Amino acid sequence: MDYKLFELGNVPLQCGITLRNAFLAYKTYGTLNAEKSNVIVYPTWYSGQHYDNEWLIGEGMALDPSKYFIIIPNMLCNGLSSSPSNTPPPFDKARFPLVTLYDNIQVQHRLITEQFGIQKIALVTGWSMGAQQTFQWAASFPDMVERIVPFCGTAKTWPHNIVFLEGVKAALCADGAWNNGWYTEQPYTGLRAMGRVYAGWGLSQAFYRDAIYLKLGYSSLEDYLIGYWENLFFRRDANNLIAMARTWQKGDISANPTYNGDFEKALHSIKARAIVMPGDKDLYFTPEDSEYETKCMPNAIFRPFRSDWGHFAGGGASPEDTKFLDDSLKELLAS
Amino acid sequence: MDYKLFELGNVPLQCGITLRNAFLAYKTYGTLNAEKSNVIVYPTWYSGQHYDNEWLIGEGMALDPSKYFIIIPNMLCNGLSSSPSNTPPPFDKARFPLVTLYDNIQVQHRLITEQFGIQKIALVTGWSMGAQQTFQWAASFPDMVERIVPFCGTAKTWPHNIVFLEGVKAALCADGAWNNGWYTEQPYTGLRAMGRVYAGWGLSQAFYRDAIYLKLGYSSLEDYLIGYWENLFFRRDANNLIAMARTWQKGDISANPTYNGDFEKALHSIKARAIVMPGDKDLYFTPEDSEYETKCMPNAIFRPFRSDWGHFAGGGASPEDTKFLDDSLKELLAS
Numbered sequence: 001m002d003y004k005l006f007e008l009g010n011v012p013l014q015c016g017i018t019l020r021n022a023f024l025a026y027k028t029y030g031t032l033n034a035e036k037s038n039v040i041v042y043p044t045w046y047s048g049q050h051y052d053n054e055w056l057i058g059e060g061m062a063l064d065p066s067k068y069f070i071i072i073p074n075m076l077c078n079g080l081s082s083s084p085s086n087t088p089p090p091f092d093k094a095r096f097p098l099v100t101l102y103d104n105i106q107v108q109h110r111l112i113t114e115q116f117g118i119q120k121i122a123l124v125t126g127w128s129m130g131a132q133q134t135f136q137w138a139a140s141f142p143d144m145v146e147r148i149v150p151f152c153g154t155a156k157t158w159p160h161n162i163v164f165l166e167g168v169k170a171a172l173c174a175d176g177a178w179n180n181g182w183y184t185e186q187p188y189t190g191l192r193a194m195g196r197v198y199a200g201w202g203l204s205q206a207f208y209r210d211a212i213y214l215k216l217g218y219s220s221l222e223d224y225l226i227g228y229w230e231n232l233f234f235r236r237d238a239n240n241l242i243a244m245a246r247t248w249q250k251g252d253i254s255a256n257p258t259y260n261g262d263f264e265k266a267l268h269s270i271k272a273r274a275i276v277m278p279g280d281k282d283l284y285f286t287p288e289d290s291e292y293e294t295k296c297m298p299n300a301i302f303r304p305f306r307s308d309w310g311h312f313a314g315g316g317a318s319p320e321d322t323k324f325l326d327d328s329l330k331e332l333l334a335s
Numbered sequence: 336m337d338y339k340l341f342e343l344g345n346v347p348l349q350c351g352i353t354l355r356n357a358f359l360a361y362k363t364y365g366t367l368n369a370e371k372s373n374v375i376v377y378p379t380w381y382s383g384q385h386y387d388n389e390w391l392i393g394e395g396m397a398l399d400p401s402k403y404f405i406i407i408p409n410m411l412c413n414g415l416s417s418s419p420s421n422t423p424p425p426f427d428k429a430r431f432p433l434v435t436l437y438d439n440i441q442v443q444h445r446l447i448t449e450q451f452g453i454q455k456i457a458l459v460t461g462w463s464m465g466a467q468q469t470f471q472w473a474a475s476f477p478d479m480v481e482r483i484v485p486f487c488g489t490a491k492t493w494p495h496n497i498v499f500l501e502g503v504k505a506a507l508c509a510d511g512a513w514n515n516g517w518y519t520e521q522p523y524t525g526l527r528a529m530g531r532v533y534a535g536w537g538l539s540q541a542f543y544r545d546a547i548y549l550k551l552g553y554s555s556l557e558d559y560l561i562g563y564w565e566n567l568f569f570r571r572d573a574n575n576l577i578a579m580a581r582t583w584q585k586g587d588i589s590a591n592p593t594y595n596g597d598f599e600k601a602l603h604s605i606k607a608r609a610i611v612m613p614g615d616k617d618l619y620f621t622p623e624d625s626e627y628e629t630k631c632m633p634n635a636i637f638r639p640f641r642s643d644w645g646h647f648a649g650g651g652a653s654p655e656d657t658k659f660l661d662d663s664l665k666e667l668l669a670s
Binding site: 160162163164166168169170171172173175176177189192193196197200201204205206207209211221286288289 | 494495497498499501502503504505506507508509510511512524525527528531532533534535536538539540541542543544546556560618619621623624
């Protein structure tokens with residue numbers, strides 16, 4: 001195994017349930033310097049695991065492990081950190097409790113401080129739900145986070161985004177094999193259906209109009225729907241996917257005692273210098289929502305991707321978009 | 336029953352199968368004048384039946400039955416015209432053949448000419464798949480159709496629209512009760528899941544952001560998702576819904592011997608004066624696709640709805656959008 005586990009012990013969650021003997025799976029890249037001033041935290045996205053983030057890390061890139069100590073914490077419920085699939089009864093499977101973004105960042109903070117003794121983070125960045133965790137980091141620990149680059153994600157999950165996820169969940173759960181989470185083998189038909197539903201949302205109308213999937217090595221639309229989208233979820237545990245979707249749907253950096261639901265106050269409280277980077281054709285983390293949020297942040301620049309890749313402008317498969325992102329990361333890290 | 340049946344006999348379809356003892360269900364409003372010059376044809380939309388179109392008809396409106404003879408033909412597979420649910424074996428249920436938009440307009444043409452002896456149609460108009468049938472009318476019978484107002488629909492089904500429908504179909508078919516169409520009772524879980532998937536597509540991000548559903552009498556987002564979206568498909572036959580989705584996915588006014596797949600030629604061949612009216616926030620029949628198509632038509636005006644209702648700008652529930660549409664219909668009918 002190419003990652004480490006950080007034992008969290010018993011973690012009381014916002015929902016009121018305690019996650020017992022919980023753990024975070026994480027991987028680090030590069031070396032922590034003596035001043036502990038070269039730290040980058042880079043959370044994972046929906047269904048992603050740490051290795052799915054590695055495309056943005058490399059020599060000569062902004063996230064250069066010869067300069068920075070980069071930590072990728074796996075989001076709770078992603079199958080490597082504590083999840084429905086790896087927690088013993090009675091809190092396993094369908095009984096795994098609701099985990100919020102706030103809960104995630106609280107335990108990531110413990111990893112950063114208890115395991116590494118880090119007091120300042122040079123940069124938090126992430127894609128999609130990773131961007132949501134980025135915002136949560138900056139709102140939960142405004143004096144600790146110096147810079148953020150959330151890309152293709154918002155500080156709260158806006159209503160249409162919630163509706164989109166209702167469709168994704170419904171497709172998975174329509175499979176009788178799902179059995180309310182008490183399946184004996186994965187509900188493969190539902191997992192594949194979920195991928196097909198997601199396919200229309202992940203990319204833009206222009207992506208499909210211009211058959212950009214052909215550049216990815218897929219030979220037809222159907223080849224892409226099966227080869228990429230069905231495969232993406234087919235390999236995951238259904239309860240984990242539903243649990244992460246619930247985390248996502250509840251996303252709101254102000255849904256905690258610090259801000260008591262005052263969303264604009266939470267955004268105003270972010271001290272980090274920020275470049276907020278939505279995809280201009282993202283269908284669920286919309287540029288309009290990002291622009292509004294950015295205006296509420298004191299030190300933030302709004303810089304959308306101009307891309308036909310929709311949400312996947314930040315997914316690493318589009319070289320132009322990756323360069324645009326990497327340049328912004330370099331710019332902010334140099335400031 | 337408030338509609339009539341037109342017996343079609345045996346109808347050879349584009350797919351090579353013959354639909355035997357086929358019939359069209361239709362309803363008329365107003366009186367055909369002596370010159371047969373006051374005819375409006377107004378096809379139905381996906382899952383809709385003739386009565387779902389009636390909101391656009393009325394005294395003082397463009398579609399005024401005191402002036403016009405308005406014919407609403409029910410689309411094949413919609414449960415009233417020949418459909419998987421009402422066709423006897425062996426071509427019933429999952430064995431019901433693929434019906435194209437071309438096939439639909441061929442049999443509607445027979446209704447118009449054989450039943451009523453009509454040679455000119457003053458206007459064809461329709462929403463969504465009704466708009467697609469409108470384009471098909473104008474391309475299949477360019478010398479017969481004088482005016483068209485297709486709203487929230489395109490002359491072919493563009494790739495992203497096909498992907499969106501893949502998700503809708505997959506959600507329905509993930510329900511094991513679907514049984515490849517050989518169900519003994521409706522796959523209700525799948526039908527409800529399909530509604531939840533559709534909910535995110537039907538309206539715009541702004542519609543949900545501003546909770547416009549509250550104006551429709553729904554008390555919460557969940558109340559709307561169940562009360563409108565689950566209910567919309569829950570009442571329909573699953574094979575009929577899949578059959579209409581297939582018709583939709585194959586939509587292309589040039590996919591026939593007249594045009595041999597030359598889409599721009601088919602658009603150029605439309606002689607009707609046209610006002611093409613997409614929703615500017617429609618997520619699957621996009622304004623970009625409509626604008627391109629309109630530019631290929633010789634006598635067409637591009638006039639998008641400016642509306643937060645997305646695809647449902649043309650659904651009849653938004654009074655401002657309905658007035659905008661009705662005014663355009665009046666303008667074109669007066670020309």
